[in-house]
Amino acid sequence: MRRTVPLVITFIAGVAMITSFFVYEDTLLGQAASRVKEWGIIIAAFAVVLGTGNIIRISLHKAKRREDRPYKIVLLVCLFLTMALGMFLGIDKGIRATMFNGGHFEGEYNPFYWIYFNVQLPLGATMFSLLVFYITSAAYRAFRMRSIEAGILLVTAVVVMLGQVPISSAIGADKVMTWIMIVPNVAAKRAIVMGAAMGIASMSLKIILGIERSYLGGDS
Amino acid sequence: MNLAKLDRRWLYVVMAVVLVVPFMARIVFPIVPSDSARKIYDAIEALPDGSVILVSADYDPGSEAELYPMNLALFHQLGQKNVKMIITQLWPQAGPLVKDCLDKAYLPHGKKEGVDFVNLGYKPGGLILISKCNESILKAFPEDVNGTPVKDIPVLKGIESSNDIDFFMILSAGTPGIREWLEQCQSQIGKPMASGMTAVSAPDFFQYENSGQLIGLLGGLRGAADYEALVGKPGRGVLGMGPQSFGHLLIILFIVIGNIGYLISRQKARRAA
Numbered sequence: 290m291r292r293t294v295p296l297v298i299t300f301i302a303g304v305a306m307i308t309s310f311f312v313y314e315d316t317l318l319g320q321a322a323s324r325v326k327e328w329g330i331i332i333a334a335f336a337v338v339l340g341t342g343n344i345i346r347i348s349l350h351k352a353k354r355r356e357d358r359p360y361k362i363v364l365l366v367c368l369f370l371t372m373a374l375g376m377f378l379g380i381d382k383g384i385r386a387t388m389f390n391g392g393h394f395e396g397e398y399n400p401f402y403w404i405y406f407n408v409q410l411p412l413g414a415t416m417f418s419l420l421v422f423y424i425t426s427a428a429y430r431a432f433r434m435r436s437i438e439a440g441i442l443l444v445t446a447v448v449v450m451l452g453q454v455p456i457s458s459a460i461g462a463d464k465v466m467t468w469i470m471i472v473p474n475v476a477a478k479r480a481i482v483m484g485a486a487m488g489i490a491s492m493s494l495k496i497i498l499g500i501e502r503s504y505l506g507g508d509s
Numbered sequence: 510m511n512l513a514k515l516d517r518r519w520l521y522v523v524m525a526v527v528l529v530v531p532f533m534a535r536i537v538f539p540i541v542p543s544d545s546a547r548k549i550y551d552a553i554e555a556l557p558d559g560s561v562i563l564v565s566a567d568y569d570p571g572s573e574a575e576l577y578p579m580n581l582a583l584f585h586q587l588g589q590k591n592v593k594m595i596i597t598q599l600w601p602q603a604g605p606l607v608k609d610c611l612d613k614a615y616l617p618h619g620k621k622e623g624v625d626f627v628n629l630g631y632k633p634g635g636l637i638l639i640s641k642c643n644e645s646i647l648k649a650f651p652e653d654v655n656g657t658p659v660k661d662i663p664v665l666k667g668i669e670s671s672n673d674i675d676f677f678m679i680l681s682a683g684t685p686g687i688r689e690w691l692e693q694c695q696s697q698i699g700k701p702m703a704s705g706m707t708a709v710s711a712p713d714f715f716q717y718e719n720s721g722q723l724i725g726l727l728g729g730l731r732g733a734a735d736y737e738a739l740v741g742k743p744g745r746g747v748l749g750m751g752p753q754s755f756g757h758l759l760i761i762l763f764i765v766i767g768n769i770g771y772l773i774s775r776q777k778a779r780r781a782a
Contacts, residue, residue: 482716
C-alpha cells in the first residue's frame, strides 16, 4: 500500500499533465489537468515549509553532535530572528527608510529589510564575488596549453573574455565573440539539449509507468 | 622566481587591487550596446500605448550585482512608456529588490500602483505556476503583493491569462527562470519574450535567440551596461565595466604568464631527461 498509492498518484498526475498539452481546457481532461496544476502550486508552498522544517531538524541534530556547532547555531538564530521580525513586525512598510536613512531608526524603519539589505545582500554578493579569485587562480595555474584542443579552448576563452568588455568593439573582439556564441556554442548546446530532452522524456515515462521507483526512497 | 610555483595569494592581491582601483577612481568606458540588447530595447519601445508587459524578477541577492542594474534600467524605460506592467517573482528573495527598483526607477515617472502596474509578488510552483498563468493569471495569483484581490485591480481588467500579455521580460538567475518561461509559456503561446541573465548562464540561451524564441538577451554586467546606455541612465552596469575590463585583461595576462611558466618548466624537464 505504501508503494502503490504514490505510484497511482504519480501515474494520474503525469498522465494529466501530458494530456493537458493535447486537449482543450474546457474538456473534462483539460479541467482535471488544470486542477492538478493548482494542487502543484499548493504542494510547492508546503515544500517551502517542509524545507524550513528540514533545515531546522538537520541543524539541531548536527549541533547536538557538536558537528559545525557554531555555524549551525548562527544559522538557526538568523533563521528564527528573521522569521520573527518578518512575521511580527511586518514586511509591507519601511523599505526606503531602511535603505536610505543610513541607520536613523525613525519613520518607517523596518528591521526585516535592514537584515535583508545589510546582511543578506552583502553576504550574497560576497559569495558570488569570491568566484573571481578562484577563476584568477585557475586561469594562472590550470589553464595550460597542453594540447591543440586545450590551445583552441584557451584562445576561445580569451576572445570571449575580451568580448565582455567595452574595449572589444574597438578591436573587433565583440564580433568574433558573437560568432563563437551563436555558431559553435549554439551547435554544441543544441546537441546537448536534444540529448538531454530524449533522456528526460524516457525517464519521465519510466517514472509515470512505475518502472523507475528510486524517488520513493528505500531500495525498491 | 619560479613562475609555475607562484603563491596564489599574490594573484588574489593583484586582482583585488586591479578591481578596486578602477572602481574607486570611477573609470568609465564608452559603451557600444550589443545588437541583442538593442533588439530588446527597440521591441519594448515599439510596444503601442496600452500594451501589457510582464516582468518576472527571478533573482536574489547573490546575482543582484548583475541583474539589479538591468532591472533598474528596464523600469526606467517602462516608466517613460504608456504600457501596463505586471510584475511576478519566482524567487522568494527578489521582493525587496523589485520594490527598491520600483521606488527608484518607475514610481518617479508618476506611475500609480494598481493603475499602471501590479506587483503580484512571489509565489512558489515554478514551471507549474507559469503553466497555470497560461490558463488563468487570476487563479495562479489570486492576490497581489499587498493582499488585494487581483479581480479588484484596475490594471488587470481584461487580462485573463498569459495570452493577453504582449511582451515578457524575464530577469533570470537560474531555476526557476528563463528556461521554464521558455518551455511553459513562450513555446505554448508564442508571445515575444526577452531575458536578462547572469553572464555565466548566457551561453546556454543563445540558441533560443537564434531560434527566434527570445527577441534578445542581456548577459551579465555587460548586458546591464548595454541596457543602461540604451535607456540613457548610466548606473552600476556602466560603472562596473571599468573594473570588469581591467579584471578580464588581468586574467588574460595571468593565462599568458602561467603558460610561459609551464613551457619553461616543460623545457627544463626535457633537458633534464
